[in-house]
Amino acid sequence: MEEKELEILHLVEENARLDVPTLARMVDVSEEKVNGILAKLQEEKIILSYNAVIDWSKVDDHPGVTAMIDVKVTPQRGVGFDEVAERIYRFSEVKALYLVSGAYDLQVVIEGKTMNEISNFVSSKLSTLDSVISTTTHFQLKTYKHDGVVFDDGEEDKRIVVSP
Structure with missing residues (x-):
């Protein structure tokens, strides 16, 4: 290049x-x-998309929940993880999917309106796939930095420090 x-x-x-x-x-x-x-x-599909980074926590009436789900799968002969990954990324809830090293094989990032909606996705769609052995779900509580952008509104913490 x-x-x-x-x-x-x-x-x-x-x-x-x-x-x-x-x-x-x-x-x-x-x-x-x-x-x-x-x-x-x-x-050449090097540039895939042009996206904005949005702080949804500042948007009224946007009660979204984001979860990162670690998934352990059985790779398929001849295609490895690609076939099960393709089945997973086709779900509309899936915003990102990564092959990772460590205790789990895939990390799935999904968005839903409620924690219950994410729970239903995991129990009825993701965990029922033949290759999926186990899942661990982590709910996003706060975003500090995303795609190189720091989510800091510059306001000082005005709480009183309390110490024993």
Whole structure:
């Protein structure tokens, strides 16, 4: 991969709202070259999507619950974990799915409206898959940092310190 392509990737990853003229100035190439590089990176599926990072805790009437589920599976002969991973990521509740090392094989990130909805997903959809041996569910309580963005509103903690 060329140096300019890597520079553009890093810039777009940090701020996907940068327009082509700005990117061209930042990497010191023509706008046509930047358009060509972006088109190539999208065609090669290196750039998959342009997303915003949203602090949903500040949005009224958005009672969402996020859970990370560790899953132990039996890999399938000839396809390893890919086949069971594909079955899992096709569920609409699944926001992310990772093959991980350690005690578990897969980590599934799902979103639901309530903890009960997530519980139903685990018990009726995920754990019933033939390859799934066990699951452990962790509920997200607070986000401190996501995709390199710190979730800090800058307000000082005004609680009184109490010590014994």
